[in-house]
Amino acid sequence: MFVRAGVIPSLSKANPCNESPGEDYFKIILRMVRRRADLSVTRTSEVSAGKVPFKIAYPESRKINSMSDPNFANQLLSLLARTSFRLGQFKLSSGGTSDYYIDCRTTTLHAEGGRLTGHAILELLGNSMIDAEAVGGLTMGADPIVSNVATASAWRAIWHPGSPLLHGFLVRKAEKAHGTGRRIEGFCREGARVVIVDDVCTTGASTVNAIEAAQEAGMTVAAAVCIVEREEANGRPSVEAALKGAPFLRLFTANQVRAEHEKQLATAGH
Numbered sequence: 001m002f003v004r005a006g007v008i009p010s011l012s013k014a015n016p017c018n019e020s021p022g023e024d025y026f027k028i029i030l031r032m033v034r035r036r037a038d039l040s041v042t043r044t045s046e047v048s049a050g051k052v053p054f055k056i057a058y059p060e061s062r063k064i065n066s067m068s069d070p071n072f073a074n075q076l077l078s079l080l081a082r083t084s085f086r087l088g089q090f091k092l093s094s095g096g097t098s099d100y101y102i103d104c105r106t107t108t109l110h111a112e113g114g115r116l117t118g119h120a121i122l123e124l125l126g127n128s129m130i131d132a133e134a135v136g137g138l139t140m141g142a143d144p145i146v147s148n149v150a151t152a153s154a155w156r157a158i159w160h161p162g163s164p165l166l167h168g169f170l171v172r173k174a175e176k177a178h179g180t181g182r183r184i185e186g187f188c189r190e191g192a193r194v195v196i197v198d199d200v201c202t203t204g205a206s207t208v209n210a211i212e213a214a215q216e217a218g219m220t221v222a223a224a225v226c227i228v229e230r231e232e233a234n235g236r237p238s239v240e241a242a243l244k245g246a247p248f249l250r251l252f253t254a255n256q257v258r259a260e261h262e263k264q265l266a267t268a269g270h
Contacts, residue, residue, distance in 0.1 A: 072123055076116040077252055080107050080228070081260035092202060096233075100258060104199035104227050108144040117145055118152030120251055121225055122166070125195065128249055130223045134187040134194045136169035138210040141199040143170060145227070146186075149197065169194070171210045183213055190218030201226040201250070204235030211242040223247045230254045 083106045090101040107113035125132070135149045136142070150168040157163045169186035182188075194214055198207045211221050224243055229236065229250040239248050 072120040076120045079113050085261040114148040118148030121149050122152045132195045132222045133192045134167040137197040138171045138206045145197045171213045192219050193222040194219045196224040198226045201229045201235050202233040204239040207239050208242040225249045
């Protein structure tokens, strides 16, 4: 049975769910979904802060990898090389030119790429023993990264109760000319330890911009993370100087992404 938008099925005893008129409507819809999608829905005993009211168990063929998946970074590298890396002649925002271009947004805004990005960065922070309350970065390259890392931390807290949440904030390139006039949107608490994230680090200017904004707001920058570092551009020294001793981490170098891209091209050619 399909439910068309705006059409509420009858709650009479003759309805397909065989429920009485007084039965909760939401339960009826859930039962219909189970029949159509072969989902097993189990009512939990209570609804409280940090818990979900229903646990949906998907069939094995439809399950999404959990936090125990050891290949978040490897899968992300493969997707980056396939969707975000291009060979050719390109002018960079720094003013220079390059024979390759990496647009991480085509991966971080991809449904699966976003999921992998969030979990890969969360895993990197954990392995590096970085303790923080929030992640943030300069709009707009950091926007999907921030959202995905924050969401990944929420899933981790569900799978591993007691795990800390990482909230998100975005840094405007300039202060708002109206309203509160603030430059940071989202989480902003003086004294909080935060991590600055970015997609591609070339000169490091956008990363440094976000670091300085967080510091000016009274937050302590515990680390900075980029998805891809273009080492030949030598942006690391300026980022590390702004971090004042905190670590600058990366998931991949541009050479690693390039090597994976060339391997994919070679495989496709055979």
